[in-house]
Amino acid sequence: MAVKVTPRSEDYARWYTEIVQKADLADYAPVRGCMVIKPYGYALWENIKEGLDRRFKATGHANAYFPLFIPMSFLEKEAEHVEGFSPELAVVTVGGGKQLEEPLAVRPTSETIIGHMYAKWIQSYRDLPVLINQWANVIRWEMRTRLFLRTTEFLWQEGHTAHATAEEAMEETLLILDLYAELATEDAAMPVIKGRKSESEKFAGAVTSYTIEAMMGDRRALQAGTSHFLGQNFARAFDIQFLDENNELQYVWTTSWGMSTRMVGGVVMVHGDDQGLILPPRLAPIQVVVVPIWRDEEQKEAVLKAAAQVRAALEPEVRLKVDDREGLSPGWKFNDWEMRGVPLRIEIGPKDVEQGQVVLARRDRPGREGKTTVPVTGLAEAVRNMLDTLQADLYRRAEAFLKEHTAYPEDFEGLREAAADGFAYAWWCGSAECEAKVKEETSATIRCIPLDQGPGKGRCIVCGEEAAERAVFGRAY
RNA sequence: CGGGGCGUAGCUCAGUCCGGCUAGAGCGCGCGGUUUGGGUCCGCGAGGCCGCCGGUUCAAGUCCGGCCGCCCCGACCA
Known part of the structure; x- marks a missing residue:
């Protein structure tokens, strides 16, 4: 009879934290920012994992494992990459009681060490494509952490592929985005918007980042999975070259993509109510x-x-x-x-x-x-x-909620209101200045530029200049 | 890193202002009984380096100094 959870309407963040613990998904660990994933929470993650793993394998990918430790010098080889990740690196400087000659970063992501290996493995166009995924833990020294949503250590899969052509690499990037969207919608009953990240939001070192964005119960956006077209950035940094059919030396085109235990938090926030979790049958450890x-x-x-x-x-x-x-x-x-x-x-x-x-x-x-x-x-x-009905109804309910809190404002004031309520589709000229202005004045950011654009052109909701694309604005996790 | 809050039983907390003798409650846990179609009730019991270090004092959970940790809110991120 007695209510044991803070109602969502009262304090959403608290509701989330309490529910994760009371539903036995996770517990705080004795190390700052770290959590223990308890058996019930891990079983949920395993079901997500199996859904992804099955799809990766069905599309020709194989699992492998690369080391946890990455020489610092590797991370420094790609300029944007090191700039993006160095603030949140954990670094090992002592081993076996002795100062190390070269510090080792605990992987925040594995593009660099995998790039190093690919350079050794790839000689000819006959070696391509390389389609590898790994299931691993990574460390990112975050300022503020929250169970599942942002922890210092988290579990994920990271796929890393190398291709002979840009077209093929782009195709791969978008294929994976589709797989993520499929897992989200079909397994997690979580509607998502597929889109491209703006320059300021993209992965450090990527040419283009793609994302699936979902709306949580508090109408904020959660980036639930990302797929990056890395161009030849890492190929050049790590000298990953191959001889093509014409005996000409070329750099490969690479991609990388990841989905993490954050998805568990997403499932909690999309479906849960004041009584606790509501798990979609496909992912529920106990159906x-x-x-x-x-x-x-x-x-x-x-x-x-x-x-x-x-x-x-x-x-x-x-x-x-x-x-x-x-x-x-x-x-x-x-x-x-x-x-x-x-x-x-x-x-x-x-x-x-x-x-x-x-x-x-x-x-x-x-x-x-x-x-x-x-x-x-x-x-x-x-x-x-x-x-089956439950699975479908959960999706429908989440979709209705998303639509209910999605608006198409015409002017800046409208954008302000819409972004406070949920997602706002609005024309954007593509400039970083306009993007920054929105963030500053509304605290909303561009979650993505949706792949599904609809027809026409418009004028930027910020500056009024011609705009070729609509962006989705929202407050993010 | 800035702001706020908090460290006392497994959990949530009272007690700290104003020092005092054996440190409390509720929940949970164990045992016995009673109950069971929307969080039964009763009894008995186990369980504490009062975050850590130092100081003041006849006496410290309580006062003073330092340290550590955690949570929440902001700037960075899957």
């Missing part, structure tokens, strides 16, 4: 929880037997848990599993056993409204349908 209800031993036996039959009917297709813990009331268990965001609950009591039925309760519809009684015969079918 269905069975809560047996009994009064005496006789009932207990009958109910648990029915629960076992339900389990047998649903497993292994459905990830299911029977909560047969003693001494906890059903109501307590309901709240507990709601906090953890389990999409579907099956209640089985003596009455149900008697009548050959169970009660299904869907997480996205609180209380009695979300409950339906279904016969045990054909339960598997009903559960499968319900999970």
